[in-house]
Amino acid sequence: MAMLEVQNLEVCYGVIRAIKGISFEVNQGEIVTLIGANGAGKTTTMQSVVGLIPKRSGSVIFDGHDITKTPCHKIVHLGMTQVPEGRRIFQELSVYENLLMGAYSMKDQSGFKNDLDAIYTRFPRLAERKNQIAGTLSGGEQQMLAMGRAIMSHPKLLMLDEPSMGLSPLLVDQVFEIIKDINKDGTTILLVEQNAGKSLAISDRAYVLENGEIVLTGTGSELASSEMVRKAYLGG
Amino acid sequence: MKFLETLINGFSIGGIYAMIALGYTMVYGIAKMLNFAHGDIIMVGAYVIILFLPINPVVAIIAAVVLCALLGISIEKIAYKPLRGASPLAVLITAIGVSYLLQSLAQIIAGPNPKLNNLFEKLFPKFLETHRGGIITIGSFNIKLSTIITLACVAVVMVGLTLFVKRTKTGRAMVAVSEDKGAAQLMGVNVNSIIMITFAIGSALAALASTLMMLDGQKFAVDMGSLPGIKAFTAAVIGGIGSIPGAMLGGIVLGLVECFAQMAGFGEYTVAIEFSILIIVLLVKPTGILGKKRREKV
């Protein structure tokens, strides 16, 4: 069953057509990756799907709801959220307050304590720093916080935009492990990555985006062994 | 004694500026716009008080606060919301237009002449019988009851607002929106309602400031909001526009400067001194004393 179905999505910045009518889908339980070079339109796709930037045309169906014209905050209440590019944690709030913000859309606050404990268990570094102002966390800790904050809302679909950006190789591995873990717990994942090798390895399926168009699609392993992907994204 | 009295008056006047400055700074923080019509809300509040005073002074104050909050919300909906995402200049000009509109409407409805108010007499008739001019004297120390009430109100507002922002879900959402609108939306925050709440709180505080000014015997006049508005705006910028503690600090600083300049006999230079402080602060720290650099994102 398709959890997310994007049809002929077109997004423009003024006269520039950044996304030129792409279609893709993410099925329940899958990890799907969009790979693409700088400026291919990955972030634009992610932000327009979640309702942060307007769509020129096309349609987006999420979990049976037509969310093409739905504002972002309502989409979040339907069970989709995103770890945005550059993490964008709330720098002036503490770690704990950031996690509280993560649970903002939860109508039932009774599970909050358990969710918080679960996050602290998954990310022990956050537990140690729960009262620290988030702006003073290291890049890796901020990424953990951004992921923790996103899963506080129990999303059905979690989108992550380049979660490995700017992290040390060790932390990159850890981030991909965590994504696999979150997926095992039942969350469907849509991932954007430039780190094609690692992301294809954990993906059920993937799409290659070039200049606002999808040029290739297949399972993670198909794409990992495709000539074109290896040349362009895996360094030969 | 003179020093202590001046200090207390400084805090009281500064507290009123701070209360108004909070409206500027919160709206700037959340909606990223300068609401130059904010000062005129003070005037509207004062007029509502005059209007309802014959019925009952307490009713008049409540009516002023509630109606001003509604007015703030309506101004945002009608005048500013359609300009969301437009150039800052367009928004600024619109705000100035709203300011003129409010003043002109008031002039048509209330007439051009200043009106006396007797809010204090209505609220404390018994007290006035025993204390001439509403002044409490302890030895050689004099303090007006209205000053005590102002200090108490300012303290309650400052503590209350700080707790609201730090401890409540909506308050945290306000901080989140002021820092990063997009990220806040990704948490499920409805930015439009947060902006609405911000305008409501700011305008209610302006009405409260207006009440305190009336309590101190201020006459109603169509342009009565202009000077406090400009001073409060200056205070907000000195403290760091967008920062709530900054607005409080800036307001108090201006109030103290004003009163001590007067005590020292430099009364007529007050505004010059205040703007010098503004310039010096901005030269040393362009974001204001407690202001932070902000990045803008989708």
Ligand SMILES: Nc1ncnc2c1ncn2[C@@H]1O[C@H](COP(=O)(O)OP(=O)(O)OP(=O)(O)O)[C@@H](O)[C@H]1O
């Ligand atoms: N706010 C904007 N205004 C105008 N053009 C934009 C804007 N944001 C992005 N673009 C353009 O749209 C195209 C796609 O950008 P996008 O950020 O989606 O790429 P990306 O695939 O996420 O790249 P990266 O890997 O560098 O993050 C680029 O050509 C970019 O210059």
Ligand SMILES: [Mg+2]
């Ligand atoms: Mg990007």
